[in-house]
Amino acid sequence: MLTPVPPPPAPAASKPRILTGDTPTSTGLHLGHYVGSLENRLALQDSYDCYFLIANVHAFTTLAEKPDDIRANTIGIVKDWLAVGLDPDRSTFVLQSEIPAIAELTFLFAMLLPFNKVMRNPTLKTEIESKGLGDHYSFGFPMYAVGQCADILAFRPELVPVGEDQEAHIEMCRDVALKFNQVYAGVGNRVVPEEHVKAGGVFPIPRAKIGRIARLPGLDGVNKMSKSLNNAIFLYDDEKAVQKKINKVTVLPDPATGMVSQDHVLLKLCDAFLPKERAEAIRAEYASGKDVMHGHVKAELGAAINTLLAPMRERRAKLDGEQGDAIVQDVIRRGVCRANAVAEETLYAAKKAMKLDFGKRTVG
Numbered sequence: 001m002l003t004p005v006p007p008p009p010a011p012a013a014s015k016p017r018i019l020t021g022d023t024p025t026s027t028g029l030h031l032g033h034y035v036g037s038l039e040n041r042l043a044l045q046d047s048y049d050c051y052f053l054i055a056n057v058h059a060f061t062t063l064a065e066k067p068d069d070i071r072a073n074t075i076g077i078v079k080d081w082l083a084v085g086l087d088p089d090r091s092t093f094v095l096q097s098e099i100p101a102i103a104e105l106t107f108l109f110a111m112l113l114p115f116n117k118v119m120r121n122p123t124l125k126t127e128i129e130s131k132g133l134g135d136h137y138s139f140g141f142p143m144y145a146v147g148q149c150a151d152i153l154a155f156r157p158e159l160v161p162v163g164e165d166q167e168a169h170i171e172m173c174r175d176v177a178l179k180f181n182q183v184y185a186g187v188g189n190r191v192v193p194e195e196h197v198k199a200g201g202v203f204p205i206p207r208a209k210i211g212r213i214a215r216l217p218g219l220d221g222v223n224k225m226s227k228s229l230n231n232a233i234f235l236y237d238d239e240k241a242v243q244k245k246i247n248k249v250t251v252l253p254d255p256a257t258g259m260v261s262q263d264h265v266l267l268k269l270c271d272a273f274l275p276k277e278r279a280e281a282i283r284a285e286y287a288s289g290k291d292v293m294h295g296h297v298k299a300e301l302g303a304a305i306n307t308l309l310a311p312m313r314e315r316r317a318k319l320d321g322e323q324g325d326a327i328v329q330d331v332i333r334r335g336v337c338r339a340n341a342v343a344e345e346t347l348y349a350a351k352k353a354m355k356l357d358f359g360k361r362t363v364g
């Protein structure tokens with residue numbers, strides 16, 4: 001039997017807000033998410049009014065023909081959030097497809113962004129390249145960058161904890177918010193971003209908060225660790241799978257120097273998951289040109305990652321199966337109510353500023 005869940009507490013109006021999220025393009029999250037964004041979410045969960053968004057509509061940009069996968073991935077990612085320690089009683093979990101204000105703001109923001117500026121967005125360019133999208137991506141693909149501005153601004157947050165790959169998107173979001181406030185809310189060109197709300201702006205100008213590791217490389221050593229590139233260690237990977245993946249990383253000397261590069265992915269993973277002094281000692285050994293036993297380093301790294309993941313795996317296992325799915329459904333339902341209350345308020349303020357307010361509506 002599921003224990004009944006108490007109604008959500010009212011959003012903490014006095015706390016500053018955070019919005020961030022993940023796209024359900026895979027059944028779970030990986031170590032890059034952990035060091036790039038989840039750690040910050042956990043650390044800030046009490047001091048901020050947090051909104052964590054699952055971008056299930058944006059998952060259709062690359063998986064349009066796989067709705068079953070997107071649904072399963074959505075449930076898997078919410079389970080990972082719970083397993084990591086994000087708390088739906090303290091924070092609001094937002095399912096993008098259930099928040100109509102986000103879709104409406106996307107359309108309104110699209111009018112404020114020059115088309116060529118969107119197409120030049122470096123994050124989009126990198127994704128098109130690394131995901132092999134060539135020139136056959138959908139119209140909706142670049143549109144998701146505009147949509148992400150709406151995901152964020154619908155909640156009027158101050159901070160957006162993300163990995164470095166998202167910086168260009170946050171910059172675009174800041175541009176839209178600045179422009180909107182200037183065009184529709186009479187905020188002067190000279191007003192600094194921090195003062196926009198005080199000067200009558202509808203939107204605060206949010207800042208990115210980059211994680212402890214800005215960009216964790218993938219096991220391929222080429223791209224960032226990514227759900228879609230088959231180069232990730234997932235939070236739900238079992239001990240053996242973690243060690244096996246690490247063992248597969250090739251460690252070859254750089255032909256130019258005859259030594260293993262200090263930029264090698266194995267060393268970057270050591271930086272991220274071993275104590276600082278130990279990671280530095282390993283770097284020094286490689287730099288000295290000595291014959292380092294890669295196998296020992298890999299075993300130490302695998303053990304450290306497994307220690308980090310063990311409690312998460314335990315909590316994730318408890319959410320397996322239909323009972324876990326039902327818990328997720330409930331968490332989503334509660335989050336949607338709270339999120340719509342905030343997003344509708346934002347949309348109304350934006351429409352009012354745009355002279356589009358012809359009466360308030362109620363969204364459940």
Ligand code: ATP
Nearest residue numbers: 022023025032036162163215216224225226227228
């Ligand atoms: P996809 O391959 O489908 O784009 P992804 O692995 O990039 O998936 P996202 O859902 O796009 O994951 O990203 C969610 C959050 O995690 C973002 O804030 C992003 O910056 C951060 N993030 C993702 N990968 C990394 C990484 N390798 N290092 C640091 N942060 C990361």
Ligand code: MG
Nearest residue numbers: 023165226227
């Ligand atoms: Mg991504």
